[in-house]
Amino acid sequence: MILQIIASVFVVYALIKVWSRYRDRTLSWYEGVLWSLAWLAIAVIFWQPELASNLAVRLGIGRGADLIIYAAIICLVYIFFRLYVRVDRMDRTITKIVREITLHDEEKRRDNHS
Amino acid sequence: MENVYIIIPAWNEAKRIGQVLNDLSAYNYRVVVVDDGSTDQTFTIASQYPKVTVLHHLTNRGQGAALATGTAYALSQQAEIVVHFDADGQMLSSEIKRLIEPLIKDSSLDLVLGSKFLQDNIIPWFKRYFLLQPALLLQRLSTGLPLTDVHNGFRALRANTARVIKINQEGMAHASEIVSQIKRLGLHYQEVPVTVVYHEFGQGMSGGFKIIRDLIIRKIVK
Numbered sequence: 107m108i109l110q111i112i113a114s115v116f117v118v119y120a121l122i123k124v125w126s127r128y129r130d131r132t133l134s135w136y137e138g139v140l141w142s143l144a145w146l147a148i149a150v151i152f153w154q155p156e157l158a159s160n161l162a163v164r165l166g167i168g169r170g171a172d173l174i175i176y177a178a179i180i181c182l183v184y185i186f187f188r189l190y191v192r193v194d195r196m197d198r199t200i201t202k203i204v205r206e207i208t209l210h211d212e213e214k215r216r217d218n219h220s
Numbered sequence: 221m222e223n224v225y226i227i228i229p230a231w232n233e234a235k236r237i238g239q240v241l242n243d244l245s246a247y248n249y250r251v252v253v254v255d256d257g258s259t260d261q262t263f264t265i266a267s268q269y270p271k272v273t274v275l276h277h278l279t280n281r282g283q284g285a286a287l288a289t290g291t292a293y294a295l296s297q298q299a300e301i302v303v304h305f306d307a308d309g310q311m312l313s314s315e316i317k318r319l320i321e322p323l324i325k326d327s328s329l330d331l332v333l334g335s336k337f338l339q340d341n342i343i344p345w346f347k348r349y350f351l352l353q354p355a356l357l358l359q360r361l362s363t364g365l366p367l368t369d370v371h372n373g374f375r376a377l378r379a380n381t382a383r384v385i386k387i388n389q390e391g392m393a394h395a396s397e398i399v400s401q402i403k404r405l406g407l408h409y410q411e412v413p414v415t416v417v418y419h420e421f422g423q424g425m426s427g428g429f430k431i432i433r434d435l436i437i438r439k440i441v442k
Contacts, residue, residue: 194437201285201390208254208275208289209296 113152120145144181223301224320225294228253229286230307234261240305241269243313252293253307254286262307283373284394288387295382302382304375310416311374318412319376330381330407333367334374334414341416358432359396363403367411371395371431374414381407393434 121142128138151158151174158170167173226249230237237253244251252273253266257280266274275293277286287304294302301320305311311334319332336343343352356370373395377385384405389397402409 190437197390198388200279201281204277204279204281205285205289205292208277209293212273212275212293 110152114149117145117149117152223297223299224249224303224316225290225297225299225301226251226303226305226316227287227290227294228305228307229256229283229290230254230258230262230266231256231280231283231286232258232260232262233307234258234265236309237262237307238265240307240309240313241266241272245269245271247313247316249303249316250294250297250299252290254290254293256280256282256286282390282394283392284387284397285390287394291377291382291387295379298379299382300379302377302379304373304377306373310418312415312417315374315414316376318414319374322410322412323376323378326410328408329378329410331375331377331402331409333369333409333411334372335367335369335411336372336414336416337368338411338413339415342418343416344418347418359399362396363399365399365403367399369411372414372416389434389438391430391434393431393438396431396435397438 124133124138124141124145127133128135133141151170155170158173160170162168162170162173165173167176226244228237228240228251230253233240241251241253250273251269251271252275253262254275255263255266255277257277263274263276266272273293275289277289291302291304301323303316303319305313305316315334319334322332323329352370356367359370360366371392375398385398385401385407387394387397401407
């Protein structure tokens, strides 16, 4: 019971964070919905662990705990990939900005000398 | 041909850049050093050469990014030929002529690539057999181009070629990216023998893995 309460408090905190990120436009609406569903699913599994077990049996995994671990690994890999893509794009953007500044500075320097 | 631009990306090359620029001062090339956010005296030393244009990246962006900046600058100055050259003294300025002459003589050529395997060069054996040969095989398999060298940064490009080749890889993987584009764009190239003077071992195994990782990531992330 204590674990369920702690988990629920954490889920409520996470949901508040998700909604505030949606409100300040850091998350798009579908990202907000996805994250909300993910956190709600975590709360449901803490209160009704047999749901995970039932689903695991239907998927042929066997144990509910294994299903949760598999799902968590898939989610983490996906999140890692998304972050990697985002960092890569930011990297390219920074390079473009640095290049523009470099070329602009040189143009200004030449103008000052002529 | 007057407008031959030598692009030298330099990151923390204070120890060698002076000698490289001294050597180049004997020729009538337009030299552009791209100081890639060095934390040593590279920028100060390069700036002491009045005939050299020194561009400065505010932060380190990688050799590919620095080359792309230098090339963009050269093209904005109506360069006719752009030569990529190293700042660490590995390449000989006396051999630049060898790379640009084929472009002047043969108008159908788009670019000339230096090859350290077309002449006798002293290459550390581990690097030769365990890094360069596997990398060369990988390059041949992935691009289908029968080049004799891999990751040789000594190349001369006609201005139109420099315009169509897009260097998107900020790091060392730009060299493989350029080879892929030569194949994809059907560019006419020629290889010429060049000397490589190894002062240091250069890119090791981890550098090679980093290049493969960058190439794969950019294949997935467009």
